[in-house]
Amino acid sequence: MIGVSMRKASWLAVAIVLVAGGAVNALRVGSLPSGFDNNRGVFDRVEAKPVPRTALCGEWWQMLRDLGWAEADVVKADAIIHRESRCLPSAYNPADPTQIGKWKGSLGLFQINLFWLQKTSAYPQGFLQAHGVAQKPADLFDPVVNARAAQAIISYNRGIGGCGWVAWRGC
Numbered sequence: 001m002i003g004v005s006m007r008k009a010s011w012l013a014v015a016i017v018l019v020a021g022g023a024v025n026a027l028r029v030g031s032l033p034s035g036f037d038n039n040r041g042v043f044d045r046v047e048a049k050p051v052p053r054t055a056l057c058g059e060w061w062q063m064l065r066d067l068g069w070a071e072a073d074v075v076k077a078d079a080i081i082h083r084e085s086r087c088l089p090s091a092y093n094p095a096d097p098t099q100i101g102k103w104k105g106s107l108g109l110f111q112i113n114l115f116w117l118q119k120t121s122a123y124p125q126g127f128l129q130a131h132g133v134a135q136k137p138a139d140l141f142d143p144v145v146n147a148r149a150a151q152a153i154i155s156y157n158r159g160i161g162g163c164g165w166v167a168w169r170g171c
Helices: 002-020 058-066 071-085 137-141 143-159
Strands: none
Touching: 058 071, 058 143, 071 143, 137 143
């Protein structure tokens, strides 16, 4: 019992030292404790801002902010995440038509359609693979990967003159 609590206390002390010393960027996935995997390394924490009482999926606001989302996009994402997955990172809709291996449909918080992982003539590896976001469908159940996938899709759409949210009919 004491060994377990001492281990937790040690990790907490390490985390406090790293954050206080500004060394968060120095961490890489290989140096993280087992069981921690956001598939893309550690991201900087931004100053915590209050989440509005009207938020539908307030538990994801800080993660989106930490990933660099603009505040207006965080507000929009809140509505999209609620509509698509009811705030559940394990949400899965097999009814969407695209299939990759045993997987079919849309996955995760933003319900990213497997179309974005599919090999196409424009993206022979797949769009999300080419952008270093996800490699396989199961990656999309990780909330950080799913949010980064949504960011890549939004950036792509804005790059071609769209509002960014067209994949979710949010324009």
